[in-house]
Amino acid sequence: MLNSLGDLRNVLVHGEGNDIIAIPSEAAVSTLIAIVEKYASPTPLYNMINHKVVRTQSDRSLADALILMRKHDYTKIPVYNGHTYIGLLSGNIVARWMANHIEESGEIKESLKDVTLETLLTLYEKTDTVVFIPKDMDIYDFIRLSRKQKSKLSLYIMTQTGDRNEKPLGIITAYDYPRLLHELEL
Template sequence: MEKKNSERFLSAFIKIETKLKEIVGNDSHKAFYQLVDRAAVKNPAIDKYRSVLKEYAELRNAIVHKRIEDEAIAEPHIKVVEDLEFICNMLTTPPTLEQEFLQKVVKCSSYDKVSLAIRKMVKNDFSKIPVYDGKRFMGLLTTDSIARWIAYNLESGIEVAQDADVETILEFSKQKETYTFIAKNSTVFEAISVFEQWYKKGLRLNAVIITECGDRNEPPLGILSLFDLPKLYERVSK
């Protein structure tokens, strides 16, 4: 027998409430609205759906508390049910970076000639490329730092040397660290949150480098930039 919309809605709601209690731990006895607020502080996925979860809590109350002869007087629309089920799925089994956002990373060494690094960037249409000496992360070579290096040489009357080392160019980074690292099993919500946190601080984030455990000296498994944000948002949108 096919479930009623109200039954499907309540089933998804209960799963979400259970997830909220799991996240907040010792505060699991709080009312649903409070659970949402407390969980949102700890979990970026909850924060994304905070407002809509509170709205659906009102519908839940109408379904549970307003009944005639044990029948719900509020039967949610199928689109509402499907939306809540989607949110339930996003919260209980959130998509991770390793599922869709890993790829071979083009990199260079600090001892490489800048001409070689530039050729790699042009060939792959990159505006940035990570620099590694063995397993050690040295920095992020960007088109901005290359431009500043060229400008400095021209202003100083120095011939731009194509055989200069990448290490020399790294010294021209306006901000030494415009990147961060994240573990491959992090959720898409966590990756989005990283970009949003940097934005709120007024800082420019050039790259989020994905590694096994989020350690800077682990091999890169993927790189996210601002250009990947639409894809990240799309992955967690219905």
């Protein structure tokens, strides 16, 4: 329907003379009104995202983190030192660490319980970027922001003001994009 409305707009704007050449239907007018209302009063992003942020602390062991990842079926978990964000633990970091610590026999050189996440995050990948966003961001601002990201973004973490060291209020991953885009539909 949007393509038809665009065609109608072009005819109305670019038509010649003062003659009425088309009268929009009630359905077309209703659709246009819905579009204007949806854009004028966007849904707060906070109302659309997962508020259950699974995170861990930097002094926890790799074994603890893997159990947490398995329990929640996540491949990436934010890591904090108290309230200070220090990095993103990803399955790729774990694989890189294991590749560097495996014996020819297949045994791991070090116990997973003895490896802290702080140590593991020295293998942090520059491609695992995290963007912190404020609670008052709306869906349209989020879409604009996500289009500007040049690197492969791992996730967005929402805090009260967008400061990385505030309590996380929500999280957005690539898995959430289809649902968020669906919210933009009429």
